[in-house]
Amino acid sequence: MADSTASNAASRVYDLVVIGAGPVGENVADRAVQAGLTAVIVESELVGGECSYWACMPTKALLRTGAAWRAADALGVAGTIDANAVLKRRDSFASDWHDDGQVGWLESASIHLIRGHGRLDGEKRVVVSKTDGTQEQVEARHAVAICTGSAANLPDVEGLAAARPWSSREAASAHHVPKRLLVIGGGVVAAEMATAYASLGSAVTLRSRSALLGGREAFAGELVAQGLRDLGVDVGVGASPVSVSRETEQPNDLRPAGPVTVTFDDGTSVVADELLVATGRSPRTTDLGLETVHLSAGDWLPVDDTLLVEGVSGQWLYAVGDVNHRALLTHQGKYQARAAGDVVAARALGRPVDDAPWGAHVATADHAAVPQVVFTSPEVASVGLTAEEAEHAASDAQHIRALDYELGHVAGASLQADGYAGHARFVVDVQRGVIVGATFVGPEVAELLHAATVAVVGEVPIKRLWHAVPSYPTVSEIWLRLLEELGRDSA
Numbered sequence: 329m330a331d332s333t334a335s336n337a338a339s340r341v342y343d344l345v346v347i348g349a350g351p352v353g354e355n356v357a358d359r360a361v362q363a364g365l366t367a368v369i370v371e372s373e374l375v376g377g378e379c380s381y382w383a384c385m386p387t388k389a390l391l392r393t394g395a396a397w398r399a400a401d402a403l404g405v406a407g408t409i410d411a412n413a414v415l416k417r418r419d420s421f422a423s424d425w426h427d428d429g430q431v432g433w434l435e436s437a438s439i440h441l442i443r444g445h446g447r448l449d450g451e452k453r454v455v456v457s458k459t460d461g462t463q464e465q466v467e468a469r470h471a472v473a474i475c476t477g478s479a480a481n482l483p484d485v486e487g488l489a490a491a492r493p494w495s496s497r498e499a500a501s502a503h504h505v506p507k508r509l510l511v512i513g514g515g516v517v518a519a520e521m522a523t524a525y526a527s528l529g530s531a532v533t534l535r536s537r538s539a540l541l542g543g544r545e546a547f548a549g550e551l552v553a554q555g556l557r558d559l560g561v562d563v564g565v566g567a568s569p570v571s572v573s574r575e576t577e578q579p580n581d582l583r584p585a586g587p588v589t590v591t592f593d594d595g596t597s598v599v600a601d602e603l604l605v606a607t608g609r610s611p612r613t614t615d616l617g618l619e620t621v622h623l624s625a626g627d628w629l630p631v632d633d634t635l636l637v638e639g640v641s642g643q644w645l646y647a648v649g650d651v652n653h654r655a656l657l658t659h660q661g662k663y664q665a666r667a668a669g670d671v672v673a674a675r676a677l678g679r680p681v682d683d684a685p686w687g688a689h690v691a692t693a694d695h696a697a698v699p700q701v702v703f704t705s706p707e708v709a710s711v712g713l714t715a716e717e718a719e720h721a722a723s724d725a726q727h728i729r730a731l732d733y734e735l736g737h738v739a740g741a742s743l744q745a746d747g748y749a750g751h752a753r754f755v756v757d758v759q760r761g762v763i764v765g766a767t768f769v770g771p772e773v774a775e776l777l778h779a780a781t782v783a784v785v786g787e788v789p790i791k792r793l794w795h796a797v798p799s800y801p802t803v804s805e806i807w808l809r810l811l812e813e814l815g816r817d818s819a
């Protein structure tokens with residue numbers, strides 16, 4: 329364990345105190361320790377956070393078998409999905425909800441762990457209500473990083489809380505496949521979990537108040553809605569829930585578990601065996617002592633590009649990952665964490681801070697180059713700006729061009745699956761001669777994305793991209809087709 333000294337009988341001092349041992353908190357602490365600082369991390373649940381046990385890993389394990397089955401089916405390979413085997417495989421990806429492996433990693437990385445709920449107690453002080461009922465105070469010599477993540481929202485709808493709906497946590501960790509599942513929401517969680525449970529045999533109904541996958545290119549949501557319908561999902565857009573009721577299985581049952589009925593504002597109602605509410609996230613900042621440093625409990629924590637919380641003087645309070653609301657994604661939070669851990673160390677050790685755009689100590693990519701894969705059927709892989717966002721951001725909307733191409737027309741795609749259908753778009757700033765956004769929608773497009781991320785972040789000139797030759801016959805030939813849509817002024 330790296331050096332830690334006691335300032336008084338009740339408190340220990342570390343260079344850095346991190347609250348929250350999700351993927352982001354772990355990485356902030358790791359970078360700071362690698363630079364020579366001491367660090368403690370405070371965790372109230374499982375080391376590894378939402379991503380490891382209730383989000384990325386278990387949900388992708390639930391989705392993968394269906395995707396593989398559809399890929400085989402498209403080539404005429406017959407077979408059925410064993411839902412119990414899928415749930416069992418998912419359990420192993422969630423480490424059976426034990427965090428010993430990650431605790432071992434913290435030890436190997438010389439990061440001290442305190443189990444309990446952390447709260448700020450004024451500048452550079454954190455009080456931990458430990459799981460054994462005692463309290464411990466820790467002091468930060470240089471910095472505190474809040475990495476407490478986010479939790480599922482539950483809208484204020486009559487009868488909803490009493491009906492004990494699933495949040496993403498229950499959907500990710502369920503040990504049975506409901507016969508009928510109603511999903512409320514039209515975002516990433518709703519679309520992915522509707523895909524997963526339809527693949528596992530549930531009769532799924534999805535109700536969204538607006539078009540699916542808002543914030544992305546509109547064709548992405550449209551193709552995903554069609555994909556869900558092809559899986560047998562009853563997709564309805566334009567309806568918000570107004571009341572929920574759930575039957576009890578036994579008289580006087582205080583925990584109703586019978587069928588649930590949801591009535592919507594268009595007068596329709598849906599009956600299901602389970603109800604998943606996937607209506608976005610809230611910051612885990614309600615019980616964090618924010619008021620002791622003149623911030624408001626329950627708010628997201630906006631930060632500058634070095635991840636310092638805005639409005640707090642003294643360069644000591646950082647907020648990294650979901651809690652700062654920049655990009656609610658594990659990979660982007662870990663990217664922020666690398667910058668934050670390094671800049672905490674640089675400031676502590678009096679080393680130069682590299683905070684110019686794209687410098688080592690800033691999360692510049694958060695603004696213009698966030699990659700994301702939505703693991704639906706078809707998948708949606710996107711990075712950077714949509715055409716609409718680019719037009720808003722440009723000094724002249726005429727400088728922005730959207731290039732579109734049907735993915736299924738690429739030779740590699742037709743080889744990959746019979747009836748391959750998909751769509752791709754590049755958003756190009758023709759004045760600067762660079763790609764500022766890309767979206768691929770189709771079966772197994774996830775691995776196409778990183779090339780686009782490199783092109784957007786690297787601002788690779790389109791002139792040079794003509795020399796990046798995609799192999800034949802791969803789906804990556806979409807790059808050539810999209811460049812041809814733009815045309816080459818070389819004759």
Ligand SMILES: Cc1cc2nc3c(=O)[nH]c(=O)nc-3n(C[C@H](O)[C@H](O)[C@H](O)COP(=O)(O)OP(=O)(O)OC[C@H]3O[C@@H](n4cnc5c(N)ncnc54)[C@H](O)[C@@H]3O)c2cc1C
Binds near residue numbers: 353385387477517
């Ligand atoms: C269903 C679902 C699927 C997802 N799939 C993907 C995906 O495929 N790819 C992707 O990139 N992203 C995905 N995400 C998003 C991803 O899970 C989050 O972006 C990521 O977990 C954020 O990491 P974090 O460390 O900021 O927060 P978290 O992972 O939420 O970790 C925060 C940690 O802080 C702890 N904590 C909170 N408050 C306190 C406190 N006061 N004291 C002590 N400890 C505290 C929590 O217990 C938790 O362990 C998904 C999200 C959901 C809901």
Ligand SMILES: NC(=O)c1ccc[n+]([C@@H]2O[C@H](COP(=O)([O-])OP(=O)(O)OC[C@H]3O[C@@H](n4cnc5c(N)ncnc54)[C@H](O)[C@@H]3O)[C@@H](O)[C@H]2O)c1
Binds near residue numbers: 520608
């Ligand atoms: N593959 C991935 O990368 C992945 C997978 C799952 C989740 N995530 C991350 O997790 C985050 C949370 O996902 P999410 O789907 O919960 O949120 P979201 O913000 O993507 O979608 C929320 C949906 O709920 C709807 N909604 C909100 N309030 C409502 C209300 N009161 N009544 C009815 N509908 C309402 C919205 O219109 C929207 O369709 C996302 O930001 C995403 O980045 C990522």
